[in-house]
Structure formats: structure tokens, C-alpha cells
Amino acid sequence: MGYDKRIDGRKFNEMRKMEAKVGVIKRADGSAYFRTGNTWAYAAVYGPRELYPKFKQNPGKGILRCNYNMLPFSSSHDRVRPGGSRRSKEISMVTEKALISVLDLSQYPNAVVDVFIELPETEAGSRCAGITAAAMALADAGLAMKDLVAAVSVGRVDDKILVDLDYAEEAYEDGPVADIPIAMTANTGKVTLLQMDGLISKEQLNEALDMGKSSLKEIYELQKKALKDKYKVV
Amino acid sequence: MNRDLRNHVIKTLDAGVRSDGRKALEFRQPMSVEYGVTTTAEGSARVIIGETEVMVGVKVELGRPYPDSPNQGTMMVGAELLPMSSPEFESGPPSIQAIELARVVDRGIRESKSIDFKKLCIEPGEKVWTLIIDIISINDAGNLFDAASLGALAALKDFRFPNLDEDGNVVHKIKGDKVLEFEGEPIEVTVLKIGKHFVVDPTSNEEQAVDARLTVAVLANGELCAMQKGGETPLNQEEIMKMVDIAIEKTNELRVLLK
Numbered sequence: 001m002g003y004d005k006r007i008d009g010r011k012f013n014e015m016r017k018m019e020a021k022v023g024v025i026k027r028a029d030g031s032a033y034f035r036t037g038n039t040w041a042y043a044a045v046y047g048p049r050e051l052y053p054k055f056k057q058n059p060g061k062g063i064l065r066c067n068y069n070m071l072p073f074s075s076s077h078d079r080v081r082p083g084g085s086r087r088s089k090e091i092s093m094v095t096e097k098a099l100i101s102v103l104d105l106s107q108y109p110n111a112v113v114d115v116f117i118e119l120p121e122t123e124a125g126s127r128c129a130g131i132t133a134a135a136m137a138l139a140d141a142g143l144a145m146k147d148l149v150a151a152v153s154v155g156r157v158d159d160k161i162l163v164d165l166d167y168a169e170e171a172y173e174d175g176p177v178a179d180i181p182i183a184m185t186a187n188t189g190k191v192t193l194l195q196m197d198g199l200i201s202k203e204q205l206n207e208a209l210d211m212g213k214s215s216l217k218e219i220y221e222l223q224k225k226a227l228k229d230k231y232k233v234v
Numbered sequence: 235m236n237r238d239l240r241n242h243v244i245k246t247l248d249a250g251v252r253s254d255g256r257k258a259l260e261f262r263q264p265m266s267v268e269y270g271v272t273t274t275a276e277g278s279a280r281v282i283i284g285e286t287e288v289m290v291g292v293k294v295e296l297g298r299p300y301p302d303s304p305n306q307g308t309m310m311v312g313a314e315l316l317p318m319s320s321p322e323f324e325s326g327p328p329s330i331q332a333i334e335l336a337r338v339v340d341r342g343i344r345e346s347k348s349i350d351f352k353k354l355c356i357e358p359g360e361k362v363w364t365l366i367i368d369i370i371s372i373n374d375a376g377n378l379f380d381a382a383s384l385g386a387l388a389a390l391k392d393f394r395f396p397n398l399d400e401d402g403n404v405v406h407k408i409k410g411d412k413v414l415e416f417e418g419e420p421i422e423v424t425v426l427k428i429g430k431h432f433v434v435d436p437t438s439n440e441e442q443a444v445d446a447r448l449t450v451a452v453l454a455n456g457e458l459c460a461m462q463k464g465g466e467t468p469l470n471q472e473e474i475m476k477m478v479d480i481a482i483e484k485t486n487e488l489r490v491l492l493k
Binding site: 028 | 271272273274275278285287289291292293295312314316317318319320321325327328366368370372373374375404406407438
């Protein structure tokens with residue numbers, strides 16, 4: 001048997017329908033929106049701004065603070081209680097790690113760069129959508145950056161390797177599933193986020209990462225286009 | 235309060251024009267209401283007034299009724315002033331502004347008696363529907379009150395009851411088609427007093443310069459169903475009546491957006 005056809009009819013290396021936009025939140029210093037299928041994220045950047053309490057300040061370099069948050073009505077199950085969970089704290093932390101290497105924070109001593117990621121609707125892959133949006137928002141804020149970051153989940157459903165798992169695939173019951181969110185710097189190709197839940201062989205992992213690379217390239221082009229579009233001369 | 239800012243706001247109002255070129259009793263453009271913006275909610279809406287953007291989602295859960303109203307469902311309104319939406323907002327438990335916003339919107343809907351809570355009862359004393367309305371600020375460029383109340387109303391109009399499975403549990407995944415019966419149309423408009431001037435739809439700067447504000451919830455027939463005064467300056471009766479008049483007139487303009 002095996003997983004011969006994806007539930008929503010996509011090809012195995014095909015992303016859900018994507019959309020990217022920057023400058024969507026006017027009050028923020030930088031902002032972006034990224035959608036893949038029914039999962040979409042807003043990211044807003046405030047800063048560099050002075051960090052309080054003061055004892056947290058670092059005169060050597062600024063700090064990056066990310067906050068991942070699912071909105072109360074963003075789950076297809078029960079309402080998500082506001083205020084954060086252990087899960088959202090962990091995702092905030094790995095998001096920070098996924099982004100920090102492309103920022104030159106030494107330019108912002110004693111300061112903080114705040115990144116707020118908010119999800120109005122989720123259907124798997126929300127941390128990746130958040131990271132992809134956050135990278136665009138950081139660029140939109142005009143921060144010193146060495147590269148962009150894009151993220152996607154790759155994985156395995158039964159006997160197939162595929163990208164951008166949706167909720168139904170994560171919950172597939174007729175065979176083993178592995179869900180591997182990855183983030184990569186666009187030009188240097190360095191992995192800045194890697195997590196995995198599920199079962200996979202070494203060979204399959206390698207195959208999945210290869211497949212992820214070409215999807216990330218696609219996302220990167222979309223990010224770049226969104227950023228350029230904001231400054232297009234009309 | 236920043237005195238220079240306040241003086242500036244008053245000076246422009248004295249000259250009959252606001253810093254963005256509007257008249258005192260004019261709403262910002264663009265103004266829009268969009269329904270069904272997120273499919274994970276049982277009802278949702280996005281309201282845009284100028285640069286201000288608010289999203290409202292309604293989720294529904296099964297719960298037990300309150301002992302004093304065993305045959306009635308319940309409703310809860312929450313507001314999240316996201317730190318994403320303004321440099322003024324911080325993470326953490328709801329601030330007093332968020333609590334006031336949620337409660338003012340709650341009263342506008344509840345006191346209008348638009349929802350027949352008896353119809354939200356499934357099994358008296360045991361099982362009722364609980365509507366949870368969450369107001370989210372996406373971009374706060376002023377006047378969250380009016381945007382939030384309009385959004386809550388729109389999200390309730392967009393609401394569809396989910397189905398129940400054989401064991402009586404909610405099936406959130408598949409959209410139902412039963413709408414929420416909703417009588418009346420409570421819309422809130424906030425009128426501000428700044429110096430001797432009355433204005434509607436304030437920007438963030440104007441909100442900082444406010445002396446007093448009055449939020450009025452008005453039904454389609456012109457009846458009032460809730461009010462809230464804010465700001466530290468007292469108002470006299472004449473001023474209150476004038477502000478109510480303005481609010482009634484302006485709600486008619488907003489009503490058109492819901493069509």
C-alpha cells in the first residue's frame with residue numbers, strides 16, 4: 001500500500017499555496033505576513049529599543065527576544081487559552097535561535113529587538129510560518145542582517161518523503177510519520193532550526209533535508225519579492 | 235500626558251481640522267468589515283478603520299450553566315492588546331485597558347438582549363453552549379473600542395454552530411450551518427472631548443490628549459443599551475446629551491458596513 005497520493009492532492013515536493021507580504025502592521029518598526037495553506041502568521045518587530053530592566057542590558061551587544069503566540073481562536077480544536085504554554089515558550093526559544101545568527105546585534109548595545117509572532121489560524125507548520133514571517137519583518141525593520149532565514153517542515157508519511165505537512169498528514173494513522181521543522185539561511189545554506197517528532201531512517205532524513213532545500217529556495221524567492229514589492233516605484 | 239502634544243491637538247481642532255485632515259466628526263478611511271477571516275474559529279471578522287485593525291474570533295465550548303440560570307447558555311468576551319500591535323502594549327496578563335475594552339464590548343452585546351441565551355441551552359442544568367468572543371488588536375492606531383464592538387458583532391453574525399458527535403462532543407473541524415439567532419444590532423461609538431471640542435474616531439495621539447470620552451452602544455431603532463464614560467474630566471448633562479446625539483448619528487454610518 002503506502003501513502004500514494006497526498007490527502008489534499010499535492011505533489012510530494014509541493015508546498016501549500018503560499019503568500020507573503022511586508023509592512024502589514026503600520027505601528028511596528030517592521031512587520032510581515034506569511035501564509036501556507038490555512039496556516040498563517042503575522043510577525044512584528046519593535047526595536048532596537050532600550051531593554052528593561054536595566055540589569056539585563058548587555059553593553060557588548062543587543063539581545064533578540066521572540067514571542068510565539070497562538071491566538072485564542074487559531075486552533076481547529078478547543079479555544080487556546082491566552083497567556084502562553086510550555087509549548088509556546090519552547091517554540092519562542094527555538095525561533096530566537098533560528099534567527100539570531102543572521103542578525104548583527106553588536107550594532108545595538110544595551111538594546112532589545114522584540115519579535116512578536118501571532119497566529120490567527122493554524123493547520124500544522126505554524127512555527128515555520130512564524131520564522132519565515134519574522135525574518136521578513138526583521139529585514140523590513142531595516143536591521144543589520146547578513147542573510148534571510150526561511151523555514152519549512154519536511155518529513156515522512158508512511159513510505160514517502162514530503163514537504164510542508166498539513167494537519168491531516170501529521171495525524172496520519174496508517175503508517176509511521178515524521179515531522180521535521182527546519183530553518184535555513186538563504187544564501188549560506190546553514191541550518192538554524194532542526195527538530196523532529198516521529199520515526200525516520202538516516203537515509204530518509206537525508207532525502208528529506210534535500211527536498212527541504214529546494215522548497216526553502218522557493219520560500220526565499222517569495223520573501224525577497226515581498227520585501228522588494230514594498231519599495232516598488234509605482 | 236504630553237502637554238505639547240495636547241496643545242497641538244487642540245490647536246488643530248480650533249482651526250477646524252485634525253492633524254490627518256479630517257473634520258472633528260469624521261471617521262477615517264478606509265473603513266471595512268470582512269467576515270470569516272479564519273476558519274478555525276466558529277465565527278470571525280476583521281475590522282479596519284484607517285490604520286487601525288482588529289480581528290475578532292468566536293469559539294464555542296460546551297459547559298455547565300450557572301446555578302442561578304440553569305436553562306441559559308453563557309457568553310464571555312476577552313480582549314488581547316497584543317504587544318505586536320503597538321509599542322505601548324506589553325506581554326503578560328490582561329492590562330486594565332484590555333479588561334475595560336472587553337467589558338464594554340460585552341455589555342453592548344449582552345444588554346442589547348440580541349442573543350436569547352435560553353436558546354443556547356442543550357440540557358437544562360447540565361449542558362449549555364458557551365460563546366467565547368476574543369478581540370485581538372492587530373494594529374492600534376486609535377479607536378479600538380469602536381473597531382472591537384463592530385468586529386464582535388460581525389463575528390457573531392458570521393458564527394455557525396459546530397455539530398456534535400454521537401457522544402455529544404463538539405466536532406470543531408467540520409463547519410456547521412446553523413446560525414446564531416441575533417436580534418437587534420448594537421453598535422458602539424466613542425465620542426471624545428478634547429478641550430472644548432467633540433471628536434469621533436480618535437488617532438493614538440488624540441487619545442493621549444483626551445479629557446473625557448463616552449462610549450455609547452446604540453440599537454438600530456436608536457435606543458441606547460450601554461454606556462461607559464472614561465477620562466478624568468467630568469462632563470455636564472448638556473455635554474453628555476450632545477455626545478449621545480453624535481454617537482447615535484455615527485452608529486448609522488457604521489451600520490452600513492455590516493450589510
